[in-house]
Amino acid sequence: MTVAVPDTLDEALSPGWLTSALQPRFPGIEVTSATLGPVVDRVSTNARFTIECAEGVPEGLSPNLCVKGYFNAEGRTTRAAGEPEALFYRDLRDHIGARTLRSVYADLDPDTHHGVVITEDIVPQNCAFLDAGSDYTPDQVADSLAEYAKLHAATWGNSRWGHQPWLAPRLTGAIRAMGIEEITARVDRNFHGPNGIRVPDELKDAPRWSPPTWGWSRPSRPSTRRPTGA
Numbered sequence: 001m002t003v004a005v006p007d008t009l010d011e012a013l014s015p016g017w018l019t020s021a022l023q024p025r026f027p028g029i030e031v032t033s034a035t036l037g038p039v040v041d042r043v044s045t046n047a048r049f050t051i052e053c054a055e056g057v058p059e060g061l062s063p064n065l066c067v068k069g070y071f072n073a074e075g076r077t078t079r080a081a082g083e084p085e086a087l088f089y090r091d092l093r094d095h096i097g098a099r100t101l102r103s104v105y106a107d108l109d110p111d112t113h114h115g116v117v118i119t120e121d122i123v124p125q126n127c128a129f130l131d132a133g134s135d136y137t138p139d140q141v142a143d144s145l146a147e148y149a150k151l152h153a154a155t156w157g158n159s160r161w162g163h164q165p166w167l168a169p170r171l172t173g174a175i176r177a178m179g180i181e182e183i184t185a186r187v188d189r190n191f192h193g194p195n196g197i198r199v200p201d202e203l204k205d206a207p208r209w210s211p212p213t214w215g216w217s218r219p220s221r222p223s224t225r226r227p228t229g230a
Contacts, residue, residue, distance in 0.1 A: 005109040005116050009039075009071045012116065013049055021105045021118070026061050030054040037121075043078060045071045046129070048121045061104060064121035066129075070114055079114040086115025087166045096154040098147045133195070 003020040006012035018031040030053055037048035048066045057063045070079040089106035101119040108115045122129065130136070155161045175183065188206035190196055196204060 003107075005107050005112075005114055006069065007071075007114070009045055009047055009067070009069070012067050012069060012071075012118075013047070018051060021107075022061070025104055026058045028055070029058055029061070040129075041072055043070070043072075043075050044068055044082065045075060048123065050121075062120045062124075064124045065104065065118055066121045067116065067118045069116040079112055082115035082117075083108055083113050084115075084166045086117055087164075089117050089119075092155075092161070096151050098150040098154075100147075 002024055003017065006017055011017055013034040013036060015031045015033060018034060019029060022029050022031065031051050032054050033052045035050045035052075037050065039048070040046040046066060046068045048064070051057065051063050051065060068082070068085075070076060070082055086106050086108045089100075089103040090108070093100055093103065101122065103117055103119045105118040106116070128134075161167060178186075184206050187209050191199055191204040191206060
């Protein structure tokens with residue numbers, strides 16, 4: 001880790017920290033200012049911003065960037081949730097050939113497990129950051145599955161990645177932490193709340209989608225079978 005992972009959004013947007021964070025990929029860069037743009041602040045914080053540099057923004061670096069971290073009060077209690085994403089962009093992304101956001105910084109604090117990622121801001125490129133409520137066409141789903149296939153093809157049977165703790169399945173941990181009844185209740189609330197408005201009635205059967213139907217008999221002993229319907 002060449003520079004400490006920022007603890008706050010203000011620190012992440014400070015010219016001094018940005019200069020140190022971007023130096024490994026862009027030697028000689030000196031960030032002189034960062035102008036904050038739109039911020040999406042839920043559990044994680046996603047902040048778009050624009051930088052200026054002493055000698056101009058170096059070739060290969062967009063001045064339009066976006067930082068993701070767990071900076072707010074709620075996010076601080078779940079910072080470890082960002083570990084897989086940060087390590088994916090730091091260690092794995094450049095080896096798989098799949099289409100992803102282009103990151104210019106990604107790292108993890110070894111003590112707090114706070115992961116922070118800076119990517120190019122794709123909005124000026126006539127693209128959009130999606131969320132769970134965004135429309136997604138069948139063609140887009142097919143394209144995404146093709147990219148997932150590249151990811152799995154690049155890492156399948158590779159011992160370098162097969163034993164990385166941050167790549168281990170996390171479903172059984174969620175089952176142990178929340179319990180099957182709570183997970184089922186959450187699924188049911190999603191189906192019968194605003195998120196489920198366009199879900200066909202015949203699919204609004206929460207127990208059908210709960211962990212017992214995924215092939216696990218007990219949370220502590222996951223089956224090797226594929227989830228139902230996979």
